[in-house]
Amino acid sequence: MRRRVILTRSEEDIERDRRAFESLGFEVVSLPLIRTVPLDFPVPETGADYIVFQSAKAVRFFLERAGIPEGTKVVAVGEKTGEVLESFGVKVDLIPEDWSAEGIVRAFPEGSGEVVLVPRSRKGREEVIRGLEAKGYRVIPLEVYDTVHIRHTSEKVREVLSGGGFLVFASPSAVRGLFANLQKEEILALVKGLVVVAIGKTTKKELEREGIDPEIVPKKPLMEEVAREIGRFWQENC
Numbered sequence: 001m002r003r004r005v006i007l008t009r010s011e012e013d014i015e016r017d018r019r020a021f022e023s024l025g026f027e028v029v030s031l032p033l034i035r036t037v038p039l040d041f042p043v044p045e046t047g048a049d050y051i052v053f054q055s056a057k058a059v060r061f062f063l064e065r066a067g068i069p070e071g072t073k074v075v076a077v078g079e080k081t082g083e084v085l086e087s088f089g090v091k092v093d094l095i096p097e098d099w100s101a102e103g104i105v106r107a108f109p110e111g112s113g114e115v116v117l118v119p120r121s122r123k124g125r126e127e128v129i130r131g132l133e134a135k136g137y138r139v140i141p142l143e144v145y146d147t148v149h150i151r152h153t154s155e156k157v158r159e160v161l162s163g164g165g166f167l168v169f170a171s172p173s174a175v176r177g178l179f180a181n182l183q184k185e186e187i188l189a190l191v192k193g194l195v196v197v198a199i200g201k202t203t204k205k206e207l208e209r210e211g212i213d214p215e216i217v218p219k220k221p222l223m224e225e226v227a228r229e230i231g232r233f234w235q236e237n238c
Contacts, residue, residue, distance in 0.1 A: 001195070001238050004165030005230060008033045008174040020227040026234075031152070031160050033177030036145050039122065041065070044142065048072055048117035052104060052128060055121075056084040061144040062119040063088050077104060078221060099221050100201045105131030112136055122146040123173060125202065149177040157181045161190040166216075166230050170199040170223065172206035179210060188212070195233065199226055 004027045007014045011032045018028040036057055043066045051068060052075045053059050059081060068074060074092050076082035078099035082092045096103035105128060115138050118128060122143045129139045157178075161167070169175050178187060188211055198204040198214040200221030207214050216233055218225035 002164040003027060003234065003238075004029060004163060006031050006160060006163075006165060006167045006194070007170075008168060008178065009170050010035045013170070017223045020224050021230070024227060024231045026227075026230070027165075029160055029163070029165070031157070032150050033174045033181070034147050034171070035150055036061075036121075036147050038064070038145050039143055041142055041144050044117060044140070046115070048140065049114040050075055050108075050116045050137075052116055052118045052132075053077065053081050053085065054101065054104070054118070054124070054128065056081050057145055058119045058121070059084045059088065062142070063090070065144075075104060075107075077101070080222060101125065101127035101131070102201070104128050105135065108132060108135055108137070110135055113138055115140060117142060119144045121173070125172065127202075147171075147173040149173075149180040152181055154182055158186075158190065161187075161194065164193055165195070166197055166233075167191060167194040168197040168199070168226060168230075169203050169207065169214075170226075172203055175203065175206040175210060184210065195230075197226055197230065199223065 005021045006029045007017060008031050014030050014032060021028050038061050047069045050073045054077045068090055074090055075094045076085055076092050082095050085092050094107060096107035116132050117140050119142045129141055132139050191212055196212055196214040197216040198207055204214055204217050216229050218229045
């Protein structure tokens with residue numbers, strides 16, 4: 001196996017993340033499969049009891065146009081999202097122990113009609129919305145950005161995936177972006193020569209839905225944890 005890591009996030013995320021892998025001696029190959037674009041969303045006029053942020057991008061796109069009303073409790077899906085909120089001067093009231101959509105739902109007590117605002121991607125998943133509704137909350141999803149797939153030539157995708165190493169996915173959108181570039185049968189054949197990595201549970205589920213069983217899923221959905229797990233895998237198996 002080659003000491004090679006393929007990153008599939010947006011170009012800006014890849015450039016930020018590459019240092020974590022290069023510091024461990026891995027060659028980083030850039031295959032951006034997604035990019036994010038802001039949406040012109042209406043700033044909510046009514047107050048919410050809670051605002052739930054499931055990504056750093058949701059934080060940035062929301063806070064560029066809106067603020068956090070006084071008295072609103074702020075929930076971040078994980079440590080990184082919480083750090084971005086704090087960089088905007090926002091106090092975080094809750095980070096669940098399990099940094100996932102399911103963890104957010106479990107961390108909420110039973111509700112009685114309280115309003116929860118969820119700034120998110122246009123292609124955002126429904127677990128938090130449906131889970132909180134089932135617990136008695138009134139959930140308002142607010143689309144603040146869109147994630148679009150990047151198309152590459154089929155030759156480039158084949159060349160990158162044929163080179164061996166680790167193939168890293170940091171979101172379900174990136175998984176879908178890969179399948180937007182090549183036929184499913186060809187992708188499944190190509191990834192057999194790679195160690196597939198999912199940053200967290202939601203991304204793992206998306207890969208499994210497409211017939212790919214990731215070999216590495218860190219306990220915490222952080223790119224630094226991904227790099228450490230890949231380094232550990234290399235030492236133990238290569």
